[in-house]
Amino acid sequence: MTLPALRSDCSSCFGLCCVLLPFSAVSGFGVDKPGGRPCLNLLDDDRCGIHTTLREDGWPGCTVFECFGAGQQVSQVTYAGVSWREQDNLGEMGAVLSVMRQLHEMLVHLTEVERRSPDPAARAALAEIEELVGKDPEALLTHDLDGLHENVGRMLGDASARLRRAWPAAADRSRQDLAGQRLSGDLRGSSLRGATLIRTDLRDADLREADLLGADLRDADLRGSDLSTALFLTQPQVNSATGSGATRLPEGLARPGHWVG
Structure with missing residues (x-):
């Protein structure tokens, strides 16, 4: 099993979280911004213009956020390296990023189960999600995410009970x-x-x-x-x-x- 990277690598992403996701000043993001509008700090090369001073400049929310590697997966795999700047489908890309982030977070937790309390059901779920994250936007957006959440949640609960039995x-x-x-x-x-x-x-x-x-x-x-x-x-x-x-x-x-x- 070869899992995708589960930690953000902004150098391999098109600044998707800075464009596709909405955020608000009261949540620590400096200003209110709707989804689909590039952040005012996003540079033309997709780098953040205040990355080294985010907290000092009133953007602590950015230092908290982590996509679990979903950004580069969507950028480089789902959309094959074609930037949002070259497409007219920001709504779709935003929905795909949201789904991918949830899938990657599930992978983070399931790999912990595999490492600490291996279980055949959890291993099968890992393989299922690994296959899913490599699929096209339509497959990602039409998958039964609620059902998958429920199944994975049950597996994590079972693993927790085993590990806390002492x-x-x-x-x-x-x-x-x-x-x-x-x-x-x-x-x-x-x-x-x-x-x-x-x-x-x-x-x-x-x-x-x-x-x-x-x-x-x-x-x-x-x-x-x-x-x-x-x-x-x-x-x-x-x-x-x-x-x-x-x-x-x-x-x-x-x-x-x-x-x-």
Whole structure:
């Protein structure tokens, strides 16, 4: 199985997220922009004119976003290297990018299952999605994405249960609103999937084997916390949080430049 790259490579993309996706100033993107309109910071060569000073210039949302490699897949594979500048189908490309990003995020989670708790069903889903991401726009847009989400979600839940079995008494805080609260100490094996953790104080917490699938970690304080073996943690979640040099991250996730220390 040869999976596509699952981390963004802007040098192989046509600035698709800067053109096709809508964003707003209140979400940290400097200005309001509808989908299909190029960002005012996008240069003619598809590079960002303020990439090195995004946070300082009031665009922190851009530093949080991660396409999981969907941008270059759509640019180089789906549309065979033909830029949006040479086409008149921005609506279609925007829909394709949205689907591709979801597929790539599923691949990220399924490869974690394959690495940590292999399962035949998850392996079959990996192969199915790997084949799907190489197909044409029509096949991507007509695929039963909801059904695929449901199946993959079930597999991730099963894998989470297997991996957290060593902590049968761990708290289940799935989908709870824990915004602004203080959660410290031993949280190993906890389920925090889908939880709202905006500005939650998680300093020095032990989050090994904690399930963080879909948890909202915007401005969560992760300084000194141990997430080295946390489950289903993604780069956008890490990018949206606050951490330090003492925060331990899973292998493969990068420490954001805005973190202290």
